[in-house]
Amino acid sequence: xVDLFVGVLLxxxxxxxxxxxxxxxxxxxxxxxxxxxxxxxxxxxxLLLNEKQDEAVDLLLKTLDVNGDxxxxxxxxxxxxxxxGEVDRSIRIHQDxxxxxxxxxxxxxxxxxxxxxxxxKAGVLxxxxxxxxxxxxxxxxNQVKALEYLLTIYEQEREWLQCIEVAEKLIAxxxxxxxxxxxxxxxxxxxxxxxxxxxxxxREVKKAQQADKCCVRAxxxxxxxxxxxxxxxxxxxxLRKVLDQDPAFVPDTLPLLHDNYEKLGQMSELSKYLxxxxxxxxxxxxxxxxxxxxxxxxxxxxxAFVLSEYLKKRPSVKGLDRLISLQMSRAEGDExxxxxxxxxxxxxxxxxxxxxxxxxxxxxxxxxxxxxxxxKTWGAVRPIQGLEGE
Numbered sequence: 042x043v044d045l046f047v048g049v050l051l052x053x054x055x056x057x058x059x060x061x062x063x064x065x066x067x068x069x070x071x072x073x074x075x076x077x078x079x080x081x082x083x084x085x086x087x088l089l090l091n092e093k094q095d096e097a098v099d100l101l102l103k104t105l106d107v108n109g110d111x112x113x114x115x116x117x118x119x120x121x122x123x124x125x126g127e128v129d130r131s132i133r134i135h136q137d138x139x140x141x142x143x144x145x146x147x148x149x150x151x152x153x154x155x156x157x158x159x160x161x162k163a164g165v166l167x168x169x170x171x172x173x174x175x176x177x178x179x180x181x182x183n184q185v186k187a188l189e190y191l192l193t194i195y196e197q198e199r200e201w202l203q204c205i206e207v208a209e210k211l212i213a214x215x216x217x218x219x220x221x222x223x224x225x226x227x228x229x230x231x232x233x234x235x236x237x238x239x240x241x242x243x244r245e246v247k248k249a250q251q252a253d254k255c256c257v258r259a260x261x262x263x264x265x266x267x268x269x270x271x272x273x274x275x276x277x278x279x280l281r282k283v284l285d286q287d288p289a290f291v292p293d294t295l296p297l298l299h300d301n302y303e304k305l306g307q308m309s310e311l312s313k314y315l316x317x318x319x320x321x322x323x324x325x326x327x328x329x330x331x332x333x334x335x336x337x338x339x340x341x342x343x344x345a346f347v348l349s350e351y352l353k354k355r356p357s358v359k360g361l362d363r364l365i366s367l368q369m370s371r372a373e374g375d376e377x378x379x380x381x382x383x384x385x386x387x388x389x390x391x392x393x394x395x396x397x398x399x400x401x402x403x404x405x406x407x408x409x410x411x412x413x414x415x416x417k418t419w420g421a422v423r424p425i426q427g428l429e430g431e
Contacts, residue, residue, distance in 0.1 A: 223253035292326035362387040
């Protein structure tokens with residue numbers, strides 16, 4: 042990385058020398074021989090070649106006047122320092138630029154944006170926010186970028202109302218942020234659920250669904266609300282919508298669905314619904330739930346049969362572990378011991394394997410994150426499918 046940086050600086054230095062030489066030659070008569078660059082420039086090159094990068098950059102920047110040809114060079118140098126983690130130096134370069142009175146409006150806006158990025162990188166969010174707000178109020182090419190960085194800050198601070206405001210502005214400018222907007226409303230709905238403000242919950246869920254009709258999170262929040270208020274029939278109705286919204290998340294609805302059907306005394310209806318689900322999304326969690334229901338109604342042998350028939354078509358570690366449990370309840374002696382050894386192996390596999398994975402960056406874990414902790418994408422974490430998943 043250091044070699045790359047040195048190479049970039051050397052290239053920039055050569056360009057600077059060419060620009061200075063070109064400018065100087067214009068000022069002098071064509072017949073007058075001149076290299077067109079000052080002693081400071083060669084001193085800077087000498088420092089650079091002797092791997093004294095910091096001193097070289099300071100000297101080269103000092104000798105380089107800011108004009109239409111060199112303005113971008115200053116911006117690039119500041120960005121390079123920020124990427125290297127030397128935020129203080131990047132801030133100093135951009136503050137010096139911002140203090141100049143000869144910048145045009147576009148240049149002034151560009152410097153403010155870079156300085157706001159410096160502050161954001163340094164964690165000085167209030168200063169970054171102030172600069173970004175100023176840029177966002179201006180009608181220029183940096184307006185959208187400023188709004189995007191503002192959105193990043195508000196997400197970090199969990200200021201969901203401000204997130205919604207900024208997201209709506211970006212959507213109006215053609216950005217595709219409907220999924221994120223839906224999750225901002227869901228965050229507010231979950232706050233209302235914790236506070237017992239059911240009016241707020243319903244309002245925010247409705248707005249989330251308007252932003253993204255396939256928002257499973259909004260549906261599950263509404264189902265929690267209906268369950269808490271003992272509207273079990275309505276909770277079931279709401280949860281069954283997930284099958285049409287995104288079948289991959291049906292397994293996540295099963296615990297709440299089971300509780301509500303049980304309170305309604307309609308377990309046979311749950312069995313019918315599970316068969317319907319399997320036609321659209323063959324997931325092992327659904328089969329296990331169905332097997333448990335059959336076991337309750339018809340006994341362990343029937344429940345094991347349902348599970349084993351499915352496993353013949355779609356092998357699953359999780360399903361095999363449950364089948365072993367059913368078989369162990371009827372086994373004795375060495376057979377039971379052998380099944381116990383096998384189950385210890387399957388349970389270790391289950392324990393060590395993630396359940397969810399981000400489709401954007403590959404992050405995985407056992408907890409469903411509506412916003413990926415690694416790439417910060419909303420709605421990209423999904424249940425893992427296959428032998429070691431659903």
